[in-house]
Amino acid sequence: MERQVFSYSVVRTGSFEDVGLISTEIKKKLEELGVERNIVRRVSIICFEAEMNISLYAERGGNIFVAVEPDKVDIYVEDDGPGIEDLEKAMQPGYSTAPLWVHELGFGAGMGLPNMEKNSDVFEITSELGKGTKIHSVVFRNKDAA
Amino acid sequence: MRLKDIIEELGLKVLAQGDVDREVNWAYTSDLLSDVMAGAQPGDLWLTIQKHMNIVAVAKLKDLAGVVLAKGVQPSQEVVAKAEEEGIALLLSEEPLFELCGKLYEVLRRKD
Numbered sequence: 001m002e003r004q005v006f007s008y009s010v011v012r013t014g015s016f017e018d019v020g021l022i023s024t025e026i027k028k029k030l031e032e033l034g035v036e037r038n039i040v041r042r043v044s045i046i047c048f049e050a051e052m053n054i055s056l057y058a059e060r061g062g063n064i065f066v067a068v069e070p071d072k073v074d075i076y077v078e079d080d081g082p083g084i085e086d087l088e089k090a091m092q093p094g095y096s097t098a099p100l101w102v103h104e105l106g107f108g109a110g111m112g113l114p115n116m117e118k119n120s121d122v123f124e125i126t127s128e129l130g131k132g133t134k135i136h137s138v139v140f141r142n143k144d145a146a
Numbered sequence: 147m148r149l150k151d152i153i154e155e156l157g158l159k160v161l162a163q164g165d166v167d168r169e170v171n172w173a174y175t176s177d178l179l180s181d182v183m184a185g186a187q188p189g190d191l192w193l194t195i196q197k198h199m200n201i202v203a204v205a206k207l208k209d210l211a212g213v214v215l216a217k218g219v220q221p222s223q224e225v226v227a228k229a230e231e232e233g234i235a236l237l238l239s240e241e242p243l244f245e246l247c248g249k250l251y252e253v254l255r256r257k258d
Contacts, residue, residue, distance in 0.1 A: 017198070020199075020200050021203065045183050045184075048203070049180065052179070052180075105196070105198060106196045109179070111180035
Protein backbone atom coordinates (compact mmCIF):
# COMPACT_ATOMS: atom_id res chain seq x y z
CA MET A 1 0.00 0.00 0.00
CA GLU A 2 1.25 3.42 -0.87
CA ARG A 3 1.24 6.33 1.49
CA GLN A 4 -2.20 7.93 1.49
CA VAL A 5 -2.66 11.44 2.76
CA PHE A 6 -5.93 13.10 3.68
CA SER A 7 -6.39 16.64 4.79
CA TYR A 8 -9.35 18.18 6.55
CA SER A 9 -10.19 21.71 7.59
CA VAL A 10 -11.96 22.15 10.87
CA VAL A 11 -14.14 25.19 10.42
CA ARG A 12 -15.36 26.83 13.54
CA THR A 13 -19.10 27.34 13.33
CA GLY A 14 -19.68 28.69 16.82
CA SER A 15 -21.54 25.58 17.88
CA PHE A 16 -20.37 22.05 18.53
CA GLU A 17 -22.96 20.46 16.30
CA ASP A 18 -20.36 19.47 13.75
CA VAL A 19 -17.70 18.13 16.10
CA GLY A 20 -17.20 14.51 15.21
CA LEU A 21 -18.05 14.83 11.53
CA ILE A 22 -14.43 14.91 10.45
CA SER A 23 -13.31 12.12 12.75
CA THR A 24 -16.23 10.02 11.52
CA GLU A 25 -15.10 10.73 7.96
CA ILE A 26 -11.50 9.77 8.82
CA LYS A 27 -12.70 6.57 10.47
CA LYS A 28 -14.60 5.57 7.33
CA LYS A 29 -11.57 6.32 5.15
CA LEU A 30 -9.28 4.16 7.30
CA GLU A 31 -11.79 1.31 7.30
CA GLU A 32 -11.98 1.49 3.50
CA LEU A 33 -8.20 1.24 3.37
CA GLY A 34 -8.34 -1.89 5.49
CA VAL A 35 -6.51 -0.43 8.47
CA GLU A 36 -6.74 -2.70 11.52
CA ARG A 37 -9.79 -2.08 13.74
CA ASN A 38 -7.82 -1.37 16.86
CA ILE A 39 -5.71 1.18 15.02
CA VAL A 40 -8.80 2.81 13.50
CA ARG A 41 -10.26 3.10 16.98
CA ARG A 42 -7.20 4.82 18.37
CA VAL A 43 -6.84 7.21 15.44
CA SER A 44 -10.57 8.04 15.72
CA ILE A 45 -10.18 9.03 19.36
CA ILE A 46 -7.15 11.18 18.60
CA CYS A 47 -8.93 12.95 15.74
CA PHE A 48 -12.13 13.46 17.72
CA GLU A 49 -10.29 15.13 20.58
CA ALA A 50 -8.34 17.25 18.10
CA GLU A 51 -11.55 18.37 16.43
CA MET A 52 -13.06 19.18 19.77
CA ASN A 53 -10.09 21.25 20.86
CA ILE A 54 -10.02 23.23 17.64
CA SER A 55 -13.77 23.89 17.86
CA LEU A 56 -13.47 24.92 21.48
CA TYR A 57 -10.49 27.19 21.30
CA ALA A 58 -9.20 28.08 17.83
CA GLU A 59 -11.20 31.01 16.54
CA ARG A 60 -10.12 30.62 12.94
CA GLY A 61 -10.38 26.84 12.96
CA GLY A 62 -7.53 24.53 12.08
CA ASN A 63 -6.39 21.58 10.02
CA ILE A 64 -6.05 17.86 10.49
CA PHE A 65 -3.81 15.81 8.20
CA VAL A 66 -3.83 12.06 8.26
CA ALA A 67 -1.17 10.02 6.48
CA VAL A 68 -1.69 6.28 6.25
CA GLU A 69 1.34 4.09 5.63
CA PRO A 70 1.83 0.33 5.73
CA ASP A 71 3.44 0.48 9.17
CA LYS A 72 1.88 3.54 10.79
CA VAL A 73 -0.68 6.32 10.74
CA ASP A 74 0.56 9.89 11.18
CA ILE A 75 -1.81 12.57 12.42
CA TYR A 76 -0.88 16.23 12.19
CA VAL A 77 -3.09 18.82 13.86
CA GLU A 78 -2.45 22.53 13.59
CA ASP A 79 -4.29 25.69 14.46
CA ASP A 80 -3.50 29.35 14.86
CA GLY A 81 -5.60 29.61 17.99
CA PRO A 82 -4.64 31.19 21.32
CA GLY A 83 -2.01 28.60 22.23
CA ILE A 84 -1.71 26.74 25.51
CA GLU A 85 -0.28 28.67 28.43
CA ASP A 86 0.86 25.74 30.54
CA LEU A 87 1.40 22.60 28.50
CA GLU A 88 2.38 20.54 31.49
CA LYS A 89 -0.91 21.32 33.21
CA ALA A 90 -2.89 20.82 30.01
CA MET A 91 -1.51 17.29 29.74
CA GLN A 92 -2.83 16.42 33.20
CA PRO A 93 -6.17 14.58 33.19
CA GLY A 94 -8.95 16.78 34.54
CA TYR A 95 -7.26 20.12 33.93
CA SER A 96 -9.60 22.28 31.87
CA THR A 97 -9.92 25.92 30.93
CA ALA A 98 -13.31 25.45 29.25
CA PRO A 99 -16.18 27.70 30.39
CA LEU A 100 -19.16 26.34 32.32
CA TRP A 101 -21.61 26.20 29.42
CA VAL A 102 -19.15 23.99 27.59
CA HIS A 103 -18.92 21.65 30.57
CA GLU A 104 -22.70 21.36 30.64
CA LEU A 105 -22.64 19.95 27.12
CA GLY A 106 -20.28 17.27 28.28
CA PHE A 107 -17.17 18.83 26.76
CA GLY A 108 -14.18 20.31 28.49
CA ALA A 109 -13.60 17.39 30.82
CA GLY A 110 -9.88 18.05 30.77
CA MET A 111 -9.26 14.72 29.12
CA GLY A 112 -8.74 15.74 25.51
CA LEU A 113 -4.96 15.96 25.35
CA PRO A 114 -4.39 13.07 27.81
CA ASN A 115 -6.72 10.91 25.67
CA MET A 116 -4.73 11.82 22.59
CA GLU A 117 -1.44 11.01 24.24
CA LYS A 118 -2.72 7.75 25.66
CA ASN A 119 -3.80 6.53 22.24
CA SER A 120 -0.59 7.59 20.48
CA ASP A 121 2.70 5.71 20.24
CA VAL A 122 4.45 8.99 19.59
CA PHE A 123 2.93 12.26 20.75
CA GLU A 124 4.56 15.64 20.19
CA ILE A 125 2.92 18.92 21.01
CA THR A 126 4.23 22.43 20.63
CA SER A 127 2.28 25.52 21.48
CA GLU A 128 3.01 29.20 21.51
CA LEU A 129 0.80 31.81 23.17
CA GLY A 130 -0.96 33.92 20.58
CA LYS A 131 0.42 31.80 17.74
CA GLY A 132 -1.27 28.44 17.92
CA THR A 133 -0.76 24.78 18.64
CA LYS A 134 0.77 21.93 16.63
CA ILE A 135 0.45 18.26 17.35
CA HIS A 136 2.07 15.27 15.69
CA SER A 137 0.79 11.89 16.71
CA VAL A 138 1.88 8.50 15.42
CA VAL A 139 0.04 5.23 15.79
CA PHE A 140 2.11 2.21 14.72
CA ARG A 141 0.16 -0.45 12.86
CA ASN A 142 2.34 -3.38 13.83
CA LYS A 143 1.85 -2.81 17.53
CA ASP A 144 -0.98 -4.80 19.14
CA ALA A 145 -2.91 -4.55 15.90
CA ALA A 146 -6.13 -6.51 15.94
CA MET B 147 -27.80 -10.17 25.14
CA ARG B 148 -29.23 -8.66 22.00
CA LEU B 149 -30.22 -5.03 21.86
CA LYS B 150 -33.83 -5.82 21.05
CA ASP B 151 -34.13 -7.93 24.19
CA ILE B 152 -32.86 -5.03 26.26
CA ILE B 153 -35.29 -2.66 24.55
CA GLU B 154 -38.11 -4.98 25.51
CA GLU B 155 -36.94 -5.67 29.07
CA LEU B 156 -36.49 -2.01 29.91
CA GLY B 157 -39.43 -0.73 27.86
CA LEU B 158 -37.26 1.66 25.87
CA LYS B 159 -38.70 3.86 23.16
CA VAL B 160 -36.88 3.45 19.86
CA LEU B 161 -36.05 6.80 18.26
CA ALA B 162 -33.58 5.44 15.71
CA GLN B 163 -33.40 1.74 15.16
CA GLY B 164 -29.74 0.99 14.46
CA ASP B 165 -28.90 -2.70 14.64
CA VAL B 166 -31.36 -4.23 17.13
CA ASP B 167 -29.89 -7.70 16.61
CA ARG B 168 -26.53 -6.56 17.82
CA GLU B 169 -25.03 -8.21 20.86
CA VAL B 170 -24.67 -5.81 23.79
CA ASN B 171 -21.53 -6.59 25.76
CA TRP B 172 -21.87 -4.22 28.65
CA ALA B 173 -22.80 -0.61 29.31
CA TYR B 174 -21.13 2.68 30.12
CA THR B 175 -22.65 5.69 31.85
CA SER B 176 -21.22 9.18 31.55
CA ASP B 177 -22.21 12.64 30.41
CA LEU B 178 -18.64 13.64 29.59
CA LEU B 179 -17.86 12.92 25.96
CA SER B 180 -14.11 12.56 26.48
CA ASP B 181 -14.74 10.15 29.30
CA VAL B 182 -16.86 8.00 27.00
CA MET B 183 -14.16 8.24 24.34
CA ALA B 184 -11.65 7.02 26.89
CA GLY B 185 -13.68 4.48 28.80
CA ALA B 186 -16.45 2.90 26.74
CA GLN B 187 -15.76 -0.36 24.91
CA PRO B 188 -17.03 -1.40 21.48
CA GLY B 189 -20.38 -3.11 21.84
CA ASP B 190 -21.28 -1.17 24.99
CA LEU B 191 -24.62 0.53 25.41
CA TRP B 192 -24.13 4.17 26.43
CA LEU B 193 -26.47 5.72 28.99
CA THR B 194 -26.52 9.49 29.19
CA ILE B 195 -28.61 12.64 29.47
CA GLN B 196 -26.64 14.42 26.74
CA LYS B 197 -28.87 14.74 23.70
CA HIS B 198 -26.94 16.90 21.23
CA MET B 199 -25.57 15.94 17.84
CA ASN B 200 -22.15 14.85 19.09
CA ILE B 201 -23.48 11.79 20.89
CA VAL B 202 -24.03 10.19 17.48
CA ALA B 203 -20.41 10.83 16.49
CA VAL B 204 -19.08 9.45 19.76
CA ALA B 205 -21.25 6.32 19.46
CA LYS B 206 -20.13 5.83 15.88
CA LEU B 207 -16.44 6.39 16.60
CA LYS B 208 -16.45 4.02 19.56
CA ASP B 209 -18.57 1.46 17.73
CA LEU B 210 -21.11 1.39 20.56
CA ALA B 211 -24.21 -0.81 20.44
CA GLY B 212 -26.40 2.23 20.97
CA VAL B 213 -27.26 5.25 23.08
CA VAL B 214 -29.96 5.31 25.73
CA LEU B 215 -31.18 8.75 26.71
CA ALA B 216 -32.44 8.80 30.29
CA LYS B 217 -34.96 11.00 32.10
CA GLY B 218 -37.03 11.47 28.97
CA VAL B 219 -34.61 13.93 27.35
CA GLN B 220 -35.80 14.42 23.78
CA PRO B 221 -33.16 14.96 21.10
CA SER B 222 -33.90 17.16 18.10
CA GLN B 223 -35.13 15.75 14.81
CA GLU B 224 -31.69 16.43 13.33
CA VAL B 225 -30.03 14.23 15.93
CA VAL B 226 -32.51 11.40 15.32
CA ALA B 227 -32.02 11.72 11.56
CA LYS B 228 -28.24 11.62 11.96
CA ALA B 229 -28.46 8.52 14.14
CA GLU B 230 -30.60 6.83 11.49
CA GLU B 231 -28.15 7.82 8.78
CA GLU B 232 -25.19 6.43 10.74
CA GLY B 233 -27.04 3.29 11.82
CA ILE B 234 -26.79 4.13 15.52
CA ALA B 235 -29.57 2.91 17.80
CA LEU B 236 -31.00 5.85 19.73
CA LEU B 237 -33.27 4.85 22.59
CA LEU B 238 -35.27 6.77 25.14
CA SER B 239 -36.26 6.03 28.71
CA GLU B 240 -38.41 8.08 31.06
CA GLU B 241 -36.42 6.78 34.02
CA PRO B 242 -33.72 8.86 35.66
CA LEU B 243 -30.17 7.70 34.97
CA PHE B 244 -29.66 6.01 38.35
CA GLU B 245 -32.74 3.80 38.12
CA LEU B 246 -32.04 3.03 34.48
CA CYS B 247 -28.46 1.98 35.26
CA GLY B 248 -29.64 -0.23 38.10
CA LYS B 249 -32.16 -2.03 35.93
CA LEU B 250 -29.80 -2.50 33.01
CA TYR B 251 -27.09 -3.76 35.34
CA GLU B 252 -29.44 -6.45 36.60
CA VAL B 253 -30.46 -7.44 33.08
CA LEU B 254 -26.86 -7.64 31.81
CA ARG B 255 -25.64 -9.46 34.91
CA ARG B 256 -28.39 -12.04 34.67
CA LYS B 257 -27.16 -13.31 31.32
CA ASP B 258 -23.61 -13.85 32.62
